[in-house]
Amino acid sequence: MEYQLQNFVYPRTMATDRLTRKGQVTRDRIVQAAARLMLEQGVARTTIEDIQVTAGVSPSQLYHYFPGKDALVLAVVDHQAGQVMGIQHEGLDRLDDLEGLGDWRDLMIGLLTKVQCVGGCPLGSLASDLSEADPVARVQLASAFESWEGLLRSGLERMQDRGELAADADPGELAVALLAAVQGGLLLSQIRRDPAPLRTAVNTMIDHLRSLSSTGGVR
Amino acid sequence: MEYQLQNFVYPRTMATDRLTRKGQVTRDRIVQAAARLMLEQGVARTTIEDIQVTAGVSPSQLYHYFPGKDALVLAVVDHQAGQVMGIQHEGLDRLDDLEGLGDWRDLMIGLLTKVQCVGGCPLGSLASDLSEADPVARVQLASAFESWEGLLRSGLERMQDRGELAADADPGELAVALLAAVQGGLLLSQIRRDPAPLRTAVNTMIDHLRSLSSTGGVR
Secondary structure: OOOOOOOOOOOOOOOOOOOHHHHHHHHHHHHHHHHHHHHHOOOOOOHHHHHHHHOOOOOHHHHHHOHHHHHHHHHHHHHHHHHHHHHHHHHHOOOOOOOHHHHHHHHHHHHHHHHHOOOOOOHHHHHHHHOOOOHHHHHHHHHHHHHHHHHHHHHHHHHHOOOOOOOOOOHOOOHHHHHHHHHHHHHHHHHHOOOOOHHHHHHHHHHHHHHHOOOOOOO | OOOOOOOOOOOOOOOOOOOOOHHHHHHHHHHHHHHHHHOOOOOOOHHHHHHHHHOOOOHHHHHHHOOOOOHHHHHHHHHHHHHHHHHHHHHHOOOOOHHHHHHHHHHHHHHHHOOOOOOOOHHHHHHHHHOOOOHHHHHHHHHHHHHHHHHHHHHHHHHHHHHOOOOOOOHHHHHHHHHHHHHHHHHHHHHOOHHHEEEEEEEEHHHHHHOOOOOOOOO
């Protein structure tokens, strides 16, 4: 995924301020290699040696940046949260009507199709993988999902302010349901190797929001 | 989860017909131990030795039933599919109106609360864990999710036949969206250790179905 973070600062798991530019590049290469391997085979199946070889760094270089696998896992969570939130900001920052939600859906479908549904949601997969095994990562993931939910809620609130959503609709509840539709849709798409379930899940939520739109005349 | 399969036969990954009753009990004990460990710590983090110790069997006993971890993983997928489908049959077999969907939701929330949201969906967690790592398990999981989706679709079709759902609603699409809501809701509940996201996701879908109900007067 080539999306860059824009105007988005995610709390770092470790201080990277003091790294030289070259040091930062090496660290990024390690994290990106780790993120890709963990997405493709899971966290537990990814060894420090795999990451070191894939990143093309020596063991001592890797240990210079990461004292152990736990630190690397948190850096991967941080990295994937940044990637996903970058995409979500791109899709949601200017959201103000139902058409905008259609563009957001198409952005996600496009990215999923490009990777042939492999890995599902980079953040959701880590959440499923780490929720029981790594309590620190779980808290970090919960915080990332809270940010994502907040972004959806803000978009829905803007729609409501503009009269695109009924005044008595609950943007907070609808944001949770939209996020669940995305996560569930991505998982079903990953299992079937077909973007259709994600499209159906999000379309159904858009239909629901349309039924709640003040212009839809439903309520 | 103490739910028993009722009137539901799920294809077995290996012939168990020739096992003695005692052999069947031992095999079940191994599969149940493996299923619990894999739910709590993930497939890759669960070793054959963990399973053997937890099940209280000797290594040679375990290898008598399962030639290796791959076979055990498929048996766990099969076992969890049976457990989950047992619960889903219980919740959906007599589904014929929106109130029935509320009971189905409460059944799932009750089970999730009982385990304090640990493990999320036994089937969804395996799907996320194994979709990339184990192509055979992925196909087996896809088939289990197809059965689950079919069960939801049948319920929605019955509601439609009874006039509880508008004639132009699409039970197939709505079944996918409901399943996505359940999976996404369960994942968010697992991350937050709170059943609220699952409740919200399913409630939103029930609200949507209500807006499509012929009695709801929406369409």
